[in-house]
Amino acid sequence: MPVEVILPKVDMDMATGKIAKWHVKEGDAVRKGALLFEIETDKAAMEIDAPGDGIIRNITAAEGAVVPVGQTVALIYQDGEAASAPVAAEPLPPVKPITPAPRPDAEQTAVLPAASASGRFPATPLARSLAKQGGITLENIAGSGPRGRIAAIDVHGVLAKPTAPQHGDEGGFEVIPLDGMRRTIAQRLTLSKQTIPHFYLTVNCDLTRLSEIREILNAQAPRDAQKLPVWKLSINDFIIKAMASALELVPDANVTWADEAIHKYHSCDVGVAVAVEGGLFTPVVRAAETKSLSQISEEMKDLATRARARKLLPSEYQGGTTTISNLGMYGIEQFTAIINPPHATILAVGAGMERFVPVNGLPVLRTQMTCTLACDHRAVDGALGAQLLAAFRNFIEEPALMLA
Amino acid sequence: MNAPIRELTYAQAIQEALATAMEADERVFIMGEDIGVYGGAFQVTGDLVHRFGEDRVMDTPISELGAAGIAVGAALAGSRPILEFQFSDFATLAMEQIVNQAAKMRFMLGGKVSVPLVMRLPSGSGTGAAAQHSQSLEAWLAHVPGLKVVQPSTPHDAKGLLLAAIDDPDPVMVFEHKLLYKMKGEVPEKAYRIPIGKAVVRREGRHVTIVATSIMVHRALEAAEVLAGEGIEAEVIDLRTLRPLDTATIIESVKKTTRLACVYEGVKTLGIGAEISALIAESEAFDYLDAPILRLGGVDSPIPYNPTLEKAAVPQTPGIIEQVRNLVKGRI
Secondary structure (H helix, E strand, O other): OOEEEEOOOOOOOOOEEEEEEEOOOOOOEEOOOOEEEEEEOOOOEEEEEOOOOEEEEOOOOOOOOEEEOOOEEEEEEOOOOOOOOOOOOOOEOOOOOOOEOOOOOHHHHOOOOOOOOOOOOOEOHHHHHHHHHHOOOHHHOOOOOHHHOEOHHHHHHHHHOOOOOOOEEOOOOEEOOOOHHHHHHHHHHHHHHHHOOEEEEEEEEEOHHHHHHHHHHHHOOOEOOOOOEOOOOOHHHHHHHHHHHHHHHOHHHOEEEOOOOEEEOOOOOEEEOEEEOOEEEOOEEOOHHHOOHHHHHHHHHHHHHHHHOOOOOHHHHEOOOEEEEEOHHHOOOOOOOOOOOOEOEEEEEEEEEEEEEEEOOEEEEEEEEEEEEEEEOOOOOHHHHHHHHHHHHHHHHOHHHHHO | OOOOOOEEEHHHHHHHHHHHHHHHOOOEEEEEOOOOOOOOOOOOOOOHHHHHOOOOEEEOOOOHHHHHHHHHHHHHOOOEEEEEOOOHHHHHHHHHHHHHHHOOHHHHOOOOOOOOOEEEEEEOOOOOOOOOOOOOOHHHHHOOOOOEEEOOOOHHHHHHHHHHHHHOOOOEEEEEEHHHOOOEEEOOOOOOOOOOOOOEEEEOOOOEEEEEOOHHHHHHHHHHHHHHOOOOOEEEEEOOEEEOOOHHHHHHHHHHHOOEEEEEEEEOOOOHHHHHHHHHHHOHHHHHOOOOOEEEEEOOOOOOOOHHHHHHOOOOHHHHHHHHHHHHOOOO
16 A cells, blocks of 8 residues: 555644645655655645655645645555556645735634545544543644644643633633634734834825815715715725725735735735724725726725624635725824735825915915825835825825826 | 572573472373473473483373373373473474363363363574474464463563463463573572463553563563663563453553553564454553554564574564654654
8 A cells, every 4th residue: 555645734723734845756766754845834834754665656736735634645655566546636726826814713714624634633542532521622733643643742732721711800800712803813913013024104195185076076976766975985985096096006016925926916906994893804995996986985885884794705805915094083193004914015094184284485274194104125115115105195185186 | 687589590490390390299290302311402391300200201202292182181180281392383283182172171061171281382483493493373372262371581480370370270381482491580499379361560661561472571671771761661561471361451551651562572463462452442541542552573474594584573672662762752
């Protein structure tokens, strides 16, 4: 019988792994312990060694493939052993260039199988009984043994970790256990702030023209059967459109960082942070540069409503290259935001504030909105970020340019 | 005042047991090929013929089946015969008497008779005696209900188990290891018995249980000593009796250590290791297993004459160290 090479579970939360690189090819002779391939998980890269001596055959997962834990990815045949037909494999599609925006909870976004290919987790009898006694399931335990087998030591490792706190009052403070959304926000934003080299650019945008045009457009809105205006454009709708138009004008900033490459997008998809009970979502307005203000406005109302009801589909909050985070409604003058991976930028928008500004040497009262763009320096350099932000300001200060 | 420790070889301990039994009970006599004036192929009987005479230390013709038939008949008639096979391999010639007669009589006659026969069988490899004189057939014989099978690993146990076998009302096969005959160890002068069916823990440990038999007990103990230097504490159980098997000692140990290795010289396939593995898999110890069960036994081959190959055909200390280390470190 050939020896199966399986994708091992190298990380506790790991349901799938991406084959980053094969170090052997079909027909290569390998010795037990030789480096076969590298896998990549959300958190780590691991080198996987050959479990036996022989000839490598039936490689069923190509580089870049995402494979469930426990699935056979190749076979090692002994000398003289006839290779059989390739084993039926279930490779998952190659990784998309985009990873999801903050996820609401694991359940909703579990698009990949959470179990090994067979739905079983190799574990020693002792590990099974300990897990059962400890009230934990094997799928949450990374096996340290051959072929990912879970041993007692792995279960002890998990049991030794502090258990999830229970809701309750500790005298002086209330303990609120984390839900999936809170955990995801914590993980992703920590990752972002710790690994993405952020820099910040700030401009003041004059809202005089935008306010005039918005007033006209809202006043002229057609009425529906109930005599209600069919649109009521918000300043935010202008901001979305302006950001998309700026990305169209500065396409080098319409990118995401993908470690080995920069992905430059054809369409200007803008994520918009929507606060919801217990967290936030960033639904994405697709190709906003091609949409009218009223279309954007209508789409945002729908997305925000469903975000608050936690009814968004993963596809509706995945993708995009930038985020708009607007805290103007709280009177915030200016702030900086943390980039939402894998986006390259995020625009932190403050409130419209009346300020005296010098016009021809005299102080004139104007409404200004302060915007701070955070950029991922790996993908967007200072000058590029400045071009993007300048273009954005132009569209805000003269919205008619967005008609061009 | 403590008496000085008296050391005997394994062969001397057996001879002492034979003499003790013959002195104590005139029904006891020994028979076998060249055990009289020649003193036995391995000099176990030595000068017993001069002490007890040819009626009680009987040379037999080279006919194992005939000798075994005489021994079974004598046992049925009230004697306490002890039959030495020159090599355990030659017991195959006497299978009819051992398996079909000695082992069955008590059952087929409703308990009205028993066969208090002791068979001594020099066994094992390592002497360059080639395939027909080097086998370890104890598991084969232990497969037969009605026989008891013991494997002493020390001079102390060789005397104590042989005396217990002589007392026993049923046929007992004592597999002695040829390489152990010259081994020295403490042997009390008094007549003592090692109970048949009781294993002994030779070394305590908490990381792995090594169940070993005969000479493998010593190799397992050597391995355990080396592994202890690496922080691996192996518990070594000397099985001592194959049938009836001391299941409780093994199960309790595995429940403590969570890992099991079986080390034995007999052929691995369908051997004693398979029985012990299955015993654990069927027992309450199953839920305590934290690693696959490891069997280290003889290779599936007749024992080669070439000394290098002969050594390679059965477990040796370095291999036991390596495999048990891998077992404990979760590599297998």
